[in-house]
Amino acid sequence: MPAERTGWPVGFGRDPAERRAVLVLSALRGQRPADLLALAREEGTAVACLAAIREGRAGSELDVRFSRSLDAARIDGELRSCGARLVVWGSREYPPQLEHLRDPPGWLFVRGASPPIQSGTIAVVGARNCSDLGRELARSFGRELAAAGAVIVSGAARGIDAAAHEGALDVGGRTVAVLGCGIDLAYPPGSRGLLRRIEQEGTIVSEYPPGVPAEPQRFPARNRIIAGLCAALVVVEGRERSGSLISARHALEHGRDVYAVPGAVSNPLSAAPHALIRDGAGLIRHVEDLLSDLELARVLGPAPPPVLTLVEQAALDAMTGPVLPETVARALGVTVAEVVPLLMQLELKGLVRSSGGRFEPRLPLGA
């Protein structure tokens, strides 16, 4: 049967014994998802797979030994204590759009709401070490798209990922974080607060049971789930050979739309988006491009123009890029001691950003 060839065997992980076997299988470190999938097709059930590994007929030597020491009840307890649940292949909560991946996950651990359906799910990904501008863009994409009803998927990493999640949370929208580590962990550690909010207002998803540390080889596998969940993927910033390119490749393979935000050709953070655009990805200049391409209606009106005094407006007009406070002071004909509080007020209003002793206007929200 064709369905059998592309997915996990019917009934895999469905009854309690199967579920226990899946818990143990999920904790094995030596198995690539594809290897386990091949084994499952041969053996037919999770229980049989586990027996094969425990008897030493499959899996690495380490897994054979490790699988004998693992106890499903303990993993189950850990799951419960971190508020996560197991969602197996073919169950009601299992996102159908993942079923057609080349190597779909046989199970997911989930915290928070159920994983989203594909329609209206949009991934926003990019560099961890991103620019301030990239961060603002990702946040405003997250905000606008979520307000228009889209679900924002990303990887909860630092930088672009976090900004996209935060944008969605800003407007009370839905967002899904796909982790590359155990379902109970926060990686990077700085994302703990963000993940707590996502758990309450959205969904956290991982292929890994509690306690599995974040390791580089797991991130590409995580990226395939991000790409698999979404209908469209937006790359905001990324260096050459970045993980965003892997996500985009997965997305293309499975027929998702890919979009990229261009930048200066000399900017190393624009290398990945530019490569994607050359290969045919949609070019995104601002959030309107995305909304119209995805046929989403704009919900957030353009941000109301902030109430500015004449002096504040003049100060904003004087900033043509990152400038020194004396440049602004000179344009306004005031002293630096007078212009510093003014710039700080603008910064508190979210209109100006300071970095390294220079000031520049921020992207108006919603533009």
Next chain:
Amino acid sequence: MYGRVSGVTIVGVRGHPVVVEAHIGRGLPSVSFTGLPGAAVHDARDRIRPAVESSGLEWPLRRIVVNLSPGNLRKDGPGLDLPVTMGVLAASAQVPVERLGRYAFFGELALEGSLIPTPGVLSASIAAASAGLAGIVVPEANAGEAALVEDLHVVGAPALADVVAFLRGRWEPGTAERRPSPAPAHQVDFAEVRGQAQARRALEVAAAGGHNVLLMGSPGAGKTMLARRLATVLPTLSRSEALEVTQLHSVAGILPGGGLVAARPFRAPHHSISLPAMLGGGSGFVRPGEVSMAHHGVLFLDELNEFRRDALEALRQPLEDGHVVVTRVAGTVEFPARFTLVAAANPCPCGYEGDPRRQCSCITHRVEVYRQKLSGPLLDRIDIRLSVPRLSRRELLEEEPGEASEAIRRRVEEAREVQRHRYAELGYPCNAQLPGPLARRLARVSDPARDLLARAVDTLALTGRGFDRAIKVARTVADLAGAAEVGSDHVAEALSYRMDVAGGGLARAG
């Protein structure tokens, strides 16, 4: 065959009177010391005999016992060479005793009998005056320093022979001139700084409120240049402050000529500095460390991250209490150490994070580790934190040279006067030293300014300590402006100085 002479030993920064007794008795020629002599005093045994002989005097070839009292105080330092020698000369009846009893003696001898400049003369002179002696005999090079003490007859003698001639009534020293304290002669001035208006302003605020400063910026941004000039805008030293500084520098042996130190000190120890060199120490004779040499001035720590952890941790006590206590086997010594700290650091390991014209090559993780090293208890005591941008040539050419230090200092002094007045009953000299709760109570923050602060707590994720720092700095800004109430502009300016080191620039949330 007995002689008795007054000398002084230096403990920490203070002089203690020492009575030197010498007895010449029968026995094989020898010199022995009693009364807790230190290593430098033991050295004197071999040094003073050649000095005596080359001055045309006679060394008694008998058994000499020198006793130093009080017996419970460890005596050290080369300044005891002269009193010990005079004791021996008195015991051997080579000098008359009339004048001998009315003077203290302090100075190090060279083998050929000359008196060489000795650290600690000012402290010794103060001790001599308070011990009720009429005068002090010191090396000629130190006479100006000794003359700072009022009502003390200072005899600056070039050599041992002159001291003997003076006691015999055959030589009188010229009156050591008591130099009027000269106008502070700084080698640098803010007028030489082009651009960096925000940093200049921040340093003015720092000087006005006594706040410590952290400057972050790329290599070549001018952090050192700016820090060096902070000392030039601090209020002029009062006479008592100048005496303290002179005394410390004298003990440390870094006093340039005689006379009062008029300029605020600027000390910039290298980051490889050891803990004793930072705080004070050394075996035997305890020398003041960099924190004390920077007393009433500026301690500049460039490349803050590179300093040894223990050296930075050790700064907490002086930053909090204004003095350091050095503990040695022989006892504890306290040095004053009230300074303004200026720390400088690169924004990241490569130094170019946030520089618009050069790409930072650091990975995020390394930047975070680097910044974490900066945080901690030391940072809590730094109220003003500022990014110093590296200027392009065009930006540099656009800028006029700045205001002269003199003009800035006048404003600073006025602001300090306001603070002195306000805290007169509490005993705090300036805003920076006020404890947080007191600062919140006394700052007189206007309602709009309070709203702004409340907004900053949300938008900038201001912590409790950050809040207190912002209030103190805002109070200083208001004092500079001559305002009784802290207004919202003052708060806004203060908020611009609380760059969050751990998080990069200002709050990125928003």
